[in-house]
Amino acid sequence: SAVISQKPSRDICQRGTSLTIQCQVDSQVTMMFWYRQQPGQSLTLIATANQGSEATYESGFVIDKFPISRPNLTFSTLTVSNMSPEDSSIYLCSVTWAFGEAFFGQGTRLTVV
Amino acid sequence: KNQVEQSPQSLIILEGKNCTLQCNYTVSPFSNLRWYKQDTGRGPVSLTIMTFSENTKSNGRYTATLDADTKQSSLHITASQLSDSASYICVVSAWGKIIFGKGTRLHILP
Numbered sequence: 151s152a153v154i155s156q157k158p159s160r161d162i163c164q165r166g167t168s169l170t171i172q173c174q175v176d177s178q179v180t181m182m183f184w185y186r187q188q189p190g191q192s193l194t195l196i197a198t199a200n201q202g203s204e205a206t207y208e209s210g211f212v213i214d215k216f217p218i219s220r221p222n223l224t225f226s227t228l229t230v231s232n233m234s235p236e237d238s239s240i241y242l243c244s245v246t247w248a249f250g251e252a253f254f255g256q257g258t259r260l261t262v263v
Numbered sequence: 264k265n266q267v268e269q270s271p272q273s274l275i276i277l278e279g280k281n282c283t284l285q286c287n288y289t290v291s292p293f294s295n296l297r298w299y300k301q302d303t304g305r306g307p308v309s310l311t312i313m314t315f316s317e318n319t320k321s322n323g324r325y326t327a328t329l330d331a332d333t334k335q336s337s338l339h340i341t342a343s344q345l346s347d348s349a350s351y352i353c354v355v356s357a358w359g360k361i362i363f364g365k366g367t368r369l370h371i372l373p
């Protein structure tokens with residue numbers, strides 16, 4: 151298993167500002183992902199964080215809005231830029247082992263006012 | 264289209280009772296199926312993971328079943344406790360793609 155530390159756990163932000171979420175894993179992992187979970191909805195994959203190269207974004211998500219860093223195999227950040235109330239969600243970091251089991255951070259509950 | 268459908272959307276039961284949550288999927292090719300428990304405001308935590316050849320997997324009071332022929336899975340919770348109140352999410356993997364169900368919201372009443 152993996153221990154994933156995600157912070158902040160929650161934040162309230164003004165619209166137009168940016169928030170950077172950090173994800174730290176206690177062991178080196180190849181695959182790290184960022185998800186968004188809007189109220190009452192399922193998890194939606196934002197992007198795959200690639201170590202040493204640009205993140206791979208899913209349809210509907212762009213780098214200018216959600217820039218991602220992955221400086222090494224244990225750490226990644228997701229920035230939510232120029233926030234609007236529609237960005238209010240839970241943001242989750244996830245890692246996957248080769249067998250396919252995914253582990254999640256405790257999530258960041260973001261409220262944009 | 265790869266989809267994972269869960270039912271019911273929400274469920275309320277009394278403490279101590281049993282319940283069964285359903286998951287139907289149309290994901291192909293199938294790799295594995297997992298059930299997660301997600302407490303409010305927290306990240307999902309894995310309960311069980313099953314591959315194509317596994318029919319049943321237990322984790323304490325949680326028992327998951329898988330019928331790969333009908334593409335159905337269930338999660339049975341025995342002797343429910345107040346701490347079981349959470350969302351239960353069915354997740355199916357297929358060649359690196361992970362498809363999430365919308366979850367079943369379970370409320371346990373004292």
